[in-house]
Amino acid sequence: xxxxxxxDVPIDSVASPPxxxxxxxxxxxxxxxxxxxxxxxxxxxxxxxxxxxxAFPAIQEYGFGFVTGTTWDANRGEFGVFPEIWGTLYSSIxxxxxxxxxxxxxxxFLTQDFLPPKLEVVFKNIVxxxxxxxxxxxxxxxxxxxxxxxxxxANWVHExxxxxxxxxxSLSGPxxxxxxxxxxxxxxxxxxxxSRDALCSVPHRLKEAAFGLGATRWxxxxxxxLPTSATGIFGALVLGFGRALGETMALAMLVGNSxxxxxxxxxxxxxxxxxxxNNFPEAGKLEEGVLMxxxxxxxxxxxxxxxxxxAIMNRAQRRLSxxxx
Amino acid sequence: MIMTNTLDSSIVAEPNTNGKNVVxxxxxxNLYYGxxxxxxxxxxxxxxxxxxxxxxxxxCGKSTALRCLNRMNDLVRGFRFDGHVHFRGKDIYHRNVDxxxxxxxxxxxxxxxxxxxMSIYNNVAFGLRLNRVKDDIPERVESALxxxxxxxxxxxxxxNSGLSLSGGxxxxxxxxxxxxxxxxVLLMDEPCSALDPIATRRIEELMTxxxxxxxxxxxxHNLQQAQRVADKTAFMYVDTxxxxxxxxxxxxxxxxxxxxxxxxEYTKQYIRGEFS
Amino acid sequence: MSNxxxxxxxxxxxxxxxxxxxxxxxxxxxSSLLSLLTGFVTVVACVPLFSVLFMLIYRGGKRLSLxxxxxxxxxxxxxxxxxxxxxxxxxxxxxxxALISVPFGVLAAVFLAEFGPKSKTASAVRFCAKLxxxxxSILAGVFAYAAVVLMTGSYSAPAGGVALSILMLPxxxxxxxxxxxxxxxxMKEAAIGMGAxxxxxxWRVTLPSAMPGMLTGVMLAVARASGxxxxxxxxALNSNYWIMQDxxxxxxxxxxxxxxxxxxxxxxPFESQIELAWAAALVLVLIVLAVNIGGQVLSRKRxxx
Ligand SMILES: Nc1ncnc2c1ncn2[C@@H]1O[C@H](COP(=O)(O)OP(=O)(O)OP(=O)(O)O)[C@@H](O)[C@H]1O
Ligand SMILES: [Mg+2]
Numbered sequence: 001x002x003x004x005x006x007x008d009v010p011i012d013s014v015a016s017p018p019x020x021x022x023x024x025x026x027x028x029x030x031x032x033x034x035x036x037x038x039x040x041x042x043x044x045x046x047x048x049x050x051x052x053x054x055a056f057p058a059i060q061e062y063g064f065g066f067v068t069g070t071t072w073d074a075n076r077g078e079f080g081v082f083p084e085i086w087g088t089l090y091s092s093i094x095x096x097x098x099x100x101x102x103x104x105x106x107x108x109f110l111t112q113d114f115l116p117p118k119l120e121v122v123f124k125n126i127v128x129x130x131x132x133x134x135x136x137x138x139x140x141x142x143x144x145x146x147x148x149x150x151x152x153x154a155n156w157v158h159e160x161x162x163x164x165x166x167x168x169x170s171l172s173g174p175x176x177x178x179x180x181x182x183x184x185x186x187x188x189x190x191x192x193x194x195s196r197d198a199l200c201s202v203p204h205r206l207k208e209a210a211f212g213l214g215a216t217r218w219x220x221x222x223x224x225x226l227p228t229s230a231t232g233i234f235g236a237l238v239l240g241f242g243r244a245l246g247e248t249m250a251l252a253m254l255v256g257n258s259x260x261x262x263x264x265x266x267x268x269x270x271x272x273x274x275x276x277x278n279n280f281p282e283a284g285k286l287e288e289g290v291l292m293x294x295x296x297x298x299x300x301x302x303x304x305x306x307x308x309x310x311a312i313m314n315r316a317q318r319r320l321s322x323x324x325x
Numbered sequence: 326m327i328m329t330n331t332l333d334s335s336i337v338a339e340p341n342t343n344g345k346n347v348v349x350x351x352x353x354x355n356l357y358y359g360x361x362x363x364x365x366x367x368x369x370x371x372x373x374x375x376x377x378x379x380x381x382x383x384x385c386g387k388s389t390a391l392r393c394l395n396r397m398n399d400l401v402r403g404f405r406f407d408g409h410v411h412f413r414g415k416d417i418y419h420r421n422v423d424x425x426x427x428x429x430x431x432x433x434x435x436x437x438x439x440x441x442x443m444s445i446y447n448n449v450a451f452g453l454r455l456n457r458v459k460d461d462i463p464e465r466v467e468s469a470l471x472x473x474x475x476x477x478x479x480x481x482x483x484x485n486s487g488l489s490l491s492g493g494x495x496x497x498x499x500x501x502x503x504x505x506x507x508x509x510v511l512l513m514d515e516p517c518s519a520l521d522p523i524a525t526r527r528i529e530e531l532m533t534x535x536x537x538x539x540x541x542x543x544x545x546h547n548l549q550q551a552q553r554v555a556d557k558t559a560f561m562y563v564d565t566x567x568x569x570x571x572x573x574x575x576x577x578x579x580x581x582x583x584x585x586x587x588x589x590e591y592t593k594q595y596i597r598g599e600f601s
Numbered sequence: 602m603s604n605x606x607x608x609x610x611x612x613x614x615x616x617x618x619x620x621x622x623x624x625x626x627x628x629x630x631x632s633s634l635l636s637l638l639t640g641f642v643t644v645v646a647c648v649p650l651f652s653v654l655f656m657l658i659y660r661g662g663k664r665l666s667l668x669x670x671x672x673x674x675x676x677x678x679x680x681x682x683x684x685x686x687x688x689x690x691x692x693x694x695x696x697x698x699a700l701i702s703v704p705f706g707v708l709a710a711v712f713l714a715e716f717g718p719k720s721k722t723a724s725a726v727r728f729c730a731k732l733x734x735x736x737x738s739i740l741a742g743v744f745a746y747a748a749v750v751l752m753t754g755s756y757s758a759p760a761g762g763v764a765l766s767i768l769m770l771p772x773x774x775x776x777x778x779x780x781x782x783x784x785x786x787x788m789k790e791a792a793i794g795m796g797a798x799x800x801x802x803x804w805r806v807t808l809p810s811a812m813p814g815m816l817t818g819v820m821l822a823v824a825r826a827s828g829x830x831x832x833x834x835x836x837a838l839n840s841n842y843w844i845m846q847d848x849x850x851x852x853x854x855x856x857x858x859x860x861x862x863x864x865x866x867x868x869x870p871f872e873s874q875i876e877l878a879w880a881a882a883l884v885l886v887l888i889v890l891a892v893n894i895g896g897q898v899l900s901r902k903r904x905x906x
Contacts, residue, residue: 014458014465015506017426018798022457026798032714037726040709040774043767046728050747051740052708077818102646109639126647132893134828136863137882141653143867185649192772218632239735246737248831253867273739273831280835295743306735310728397794402719429796439787442810451805452795503795 051299055292066293072259072275074283079290081297083259087269088301091180091251092244094265099184100237103191107233110192112221124196131189139253142182147171147254148177154266171266175254180265182250183265191240198232198316199225214321231316238309246302248273272298346373348510348540349394349431350411356389359403363389367574369559371510371542376532378555378580379544382595385561386572387435387544388514394542395431395512396424415511429456432508436515438495438503440487445470445479448487448498452506465505473501475532493524500531504539510558511535517550529554531567548584555580560592630854654886661883664876669884673841674862676680680873684881686843687857690758691885693836693844694858695826697762698769703819705766706773710815711803713774714781726730727778733771742832758844758856761837765829776821781807790899813899820896824889830860839865859885 018026058066062079069080106127110120154171161167171177202225210220226233256268257278272294280291349371356364364386371394379387396417398404409416417427432452440448449466458465466483470476475497479490487498496516503511509593513532517525518574525547532541534555545551551558558580564571576583576592588592668683675682709726717723744757745764750756784807792802808815838855839862859881866878 014453015429015508015796016456017423017429018796019457022798022801023423026685026800029800029803030712030716034722036705036708037712037717037722039705040726040729040733040770043770044732046748047736047744047767050744054747083639102642105639105642106646109643114636114640123643123647126650127682129890130650132824132889133650133861134830134885134889136828136830136860136867137653137657137886140867140878140882141649141656141864145652145656154728182692185646188646216628218634218635219628242735246735246738246739248737249864251833253864263337273737276739276743277831277834279742281838292743292747295740298737301777302735302737302740303732306732309735310731395794397790400790400793425796425798427796428794432796433792433794435787435790437787439785439791441788441791441806451792453803455795455797455801499791502791506795 001210005075019228028166048299051296054289055296058289058293059296062290062293063324066290067297070261074287077286079287081272081275081294083261084270084272084275084294085254085297085301086261087176088245088271088273088298090269091176091183091255091271094176094180095183095187095244096241097182097184097238099187099191099240102184103188103236104195104233104238106188106192107195107199108221109227111196112217112225127189127192129248130185131193135186135247135249136253138182138186139250142178142250142254143174146178146182147173147175150181158266165263166265169264169267174254174263174268175266176255177265179251179255179269182254183244183247186247186250187240187243190243191236194236194239194313195229195233198229198236201232202228229316231319235309235312235316238305238312242302242305242309245305246273247299248277252277272301329362347371347411348373348413349542350391351364351394351408352410353390353393353406353408355405355407356386356393356398357405357407358401359432362569364486364561367559367561367563367572369574369577371540373537373540374552374555375556376536376541376543377557377559378551379542379559379561379573380546380548380551380595381561381575382563383546384570384572385563387561389572390561391512391514391542391544392433394510395428395433397428397433399424429506430504430508431508431512434496434511434513434516435500438492438499438519440490440495440498442488444484444487445487445490445498446483449501449505452502456506458506469501469505470498472504472535473497474527474534475501486584491524493520493527496520496524497531498529500528500535504535508539510542511538513541515544515546518546525550552580552584558583560587560589562591562593562595564594620851644720648781657879657883657886660876661879661881664880665883669877669880673843674857674866674877675873677869677871677874682873682877684857684859684862684877684883684884686840687846687862687881688858688884690837690840690857691827691859691888693758694761694765694833694856695823697759698765698821698826699823701762701766702769702773702822707777707815710774710777711808712780714804715807716799718782727775730771730774732828733767734775736771737831738768739831739834741765742834742836745832745836753853755853756836756838756855758837759852761833761856761858762831764828764836768829768832769826772822772825773815773818776818777811777815780811780818783814786808790804817896817900820892820899824892824896827892828885828889830836830858830864833858833861837861859888 027170067085068082069078070082071078071080096180115123151171154177158170170281206224207220208225208226215223251271252274255271255274257270257274258268259270260267262269276291276295279287283291347370351371353364353367355362355487367390369390379391381387392398393406398406406418410418412427412431416422441451446466449469450462452462453462453465467476470479475494478494487495490498496519514527517528519530529550532543535541543554556579557577559570559577560575560583562575564573574585583592584596585594612883668681670683670685670688672681672683673686674684696772713723713726741764744767745760749760753760788806788810789802792806797805837858840855840857844856861884863878863881866874869875
């Protein structure tokens with residue numbers, strides 16, 4: 001006979017070992033959480049597998065020439081995504097320069113006691129609200145507000161400074177500049193939020209030390225605070241860049257969907273994501289496989305950038321937690 | 326963790342050497358947190374119906390020893406235990422024993438009051454529900470709250486959050502929660518350290534009442550408190566001789582004996598307040 | 602810096618260091634200019650938000666009426682009409698996505714935060730969840746197209762829901778993990794000390810205390826999913842009909858959504874459809890903001906004691 005732990009407990013004790021049901025439930029539930037954790041990993045692998053698998057025939061057929069080719073003609077079966085890759089990188093870099101400058105400036109302005117705390121919160125919420133607006137709404141706004149507003153200035157610049165490659169075409173409608181501007185607005189909240197975190201995690205005593213040496217506010221910011229949080233801010237920029245690379249709707253609506261490689265800010269262009277958005281719904285069997293190939297390229301680029309961003313953020317975190325002790 | 330609610334009869338109890346009715350017989354040969362040896366060579370019996378106090382300087386392993394008694398240390402990563410803890414003659418560290426079951430019989434009250442973020446009533450009924458008690462829950466809650474000398478203060482606001490009480494009331498709520506299921510032994514880790522002197526007094530009186538029904542083991546930093554409530558006292562100290570900071574049992578005695586005529590030199594110095 | 606030091610070091614005894622603030626010092630001037638610049642930049646960054654909101658109210662507000670919610674979209678030369686079917690479609694697909702991602706995310710989060718926080722599995726899962734956070738939404742659509750549309754043979758609401766759920770999953774999972782970790786350890790310890798199994802601790806103590814935080818995460822995810830267009834373009838496609846037709850649920854048919862409707866009507870030359878796009882944008886933004894604000898309110902109620 002089994003001995004139980006109960007022994008001779010007081011008569012009115014209700015203590016009892018966990019019932020079989022409890023134990024079975026415990027095991028099942030823990031197993032379930034474990035299974036679902038693994039499912040996350042499998043999901044990522046499955047996504048890669050699906051897209052790569054569907055792209056495989058096109059990879060076999062077009063090979064590396066797909067990456068360097070510049071024509072897209074479904075009727076003749078000629079496909080190349082060089083203009084799209086160019087457009088993706090160009091628009092993202094422009095957006096990063098604009099959004100990065102704004103995002104980091106805002107992060108500095110909202111963390112270094114320039115404003116009373118209440119106002120800081122107000123501005124912080126406004127910037128966060130920018131992230132809440134769906135991208136398709138930004139696209140709509142871009143079409144009906146940004147493009148008409150940019151056009152006169154852009155065309156004036158083109159007329160007078162047209163010899164500079166950046167201005168060599170006129171802005172007749174959709175184009176690189178409006179797309180990149182809207183894109184920069186969309187990545188600004190990410191950059192500013194992550195940079196804010198980086199700036200906030202600079203130990204207060206470092207700032208005090210700088211002020212104690214007679215530094216002005218900006219000498220402290222540029223000399224001590226920014227260098228200390230540089231890794232985190234750099235990570236913010238990389239993550240923002242990753243966002244920009246994958247952003248679809250604003251570009252599909254504003255960039256003009258034209259297969260060309262140009263430095264001009266005012267000429268229409270195309271990006272990988274916009275290519276997918278515009279061509280997928282009406283694609284035939286052949287074009288579908290090719291689009292999968294394009295999707296695979298986009299996935300590879302964004303995964304790479306995001307990996308780098310995450311690695312930088314991890315290092316920033318480790319550096320700070322190491323430096324604190 | 327091993328999931329069984331019964332022990333097979335092959336686990337043989339060690340005979341009680343001192344002939345008294347020992348509920349928990351705790352023998353720690355070595356106890357590690359990772360590479361760090363926290364406690365060594367301590368044999369502390371907890372006797373039925375008595376209050377056993379653990380005293381000693383900070384970091385000497387009192388909490389560690391106490392938490393061994395209901396396997397709370399299992400939660401710490403890297404925890405290793407070499408020795409045995411016999412509860413009613415059965416080794417609770419035997420690999421067939423479910424630590425969850427152990428804790429149903431050996432309840433615990435913590436240093437910081439830690440009521441759940443739910444109503445006072447549900448706090449006390451929590452353990453009853455765990456044990457799947459269906460009948461008389463309101464009666465059992467009331468008697469537990471009475472047992473913890475809290476009933477009169479909260480009987481009109483049982484629906485309020487347990488967090489809305491004062492620190493002392495919260496601690497008594499935690500005691501009520503622990504005794505609602507009538508465990509055999511109650512472990513208390515510095516139950517009064519977060520409380521003011523009056524609340525401390527209430528808890529001390531409570532311990533004296535509770536020992537009628539329960540066996541109590543309590544860690545305290547307050548020597549007067551040990552003298553007031555404990556029947557037996559275990560004095561632990563830190564050994565730094567081998568470069569580490571390993572706690573060990575210096576002396577275990579009747580409380581009166583230990584405080585009036587300690588056998589060991591360390592004990593003498595400690596209760597005279599020569600170090601802490 | 603050298604300027605001022607020269608002044609303060611004239612030990613003539615009468616010459617006091619200049620302590621008052623003056624813009625004539627280059628360093629003070631630079632400092633002020635930089636402050637002005639960042640302040641200006643911050644204010645400028647607020648302009649787009651207000652411009653968007655203004656346009657939504659100005660152009661979308663004009664068209665606001667009850668019939669928007671009860672009618673289906675007009676064809677090119679018709680006036681009037683509405684996007685009731687698109688609202689229902691959006692809600693359906695976000696609902697499907699939540700049904701998939703919330704249990705999935707919360708269960709995984711419980712493992713990450715409670716059962717194996719330091720395990721190798723947990724770090725791998727966290728890594729994957731972070732990757733999914735930065736996963737382009739269009740690729741979620743491509744995946745759902747390959748995995749669901751090609752498999753079932755038709756554009757459908759579930760296909761759209763699957764695509765959206767991939768975007769919601771990491772948000773739900775990572776916020777749930779954070780809020781479970783916020784539950785004070787001593788509360789869990791109390792339950793363990795009473796002999797609760799790990800599962801009982803989770804269900805009776807941890808999850809109830811973490812609930813507000815987890816709900817905030819779910820709301821954020823729902824808000825994000827409701828505004829997503831790209832994943833729906835070629836999974837749910839679009840439709841001019843209600844998802845419920847003559848009492849039949851046309852679940853496996855192409856399904857309308859607000860976001861895709863805005864996209865499709867944004868580039869057309871027909872005034873009434875453009876107007877409808879603005880009105881739909883207004884409604885969409887209102888929905889997204891309402892859900893967002895709901896989430897914020899919940900997060901303020903978080904129990905942190
Ligand atoms: N979870 C843990 N992980 C690693 N080491 C621990 C852990 N808990 C305690 N220790 C170490 O074990 C030793 C004994 O700790 P313990 O908490 O038992 O001391 P104590 O006598 O209760 O002290 P106090 O009177 O301050 O509460 C200490 O050196 C402590 O640093
Ligand atoms: Mg202690």
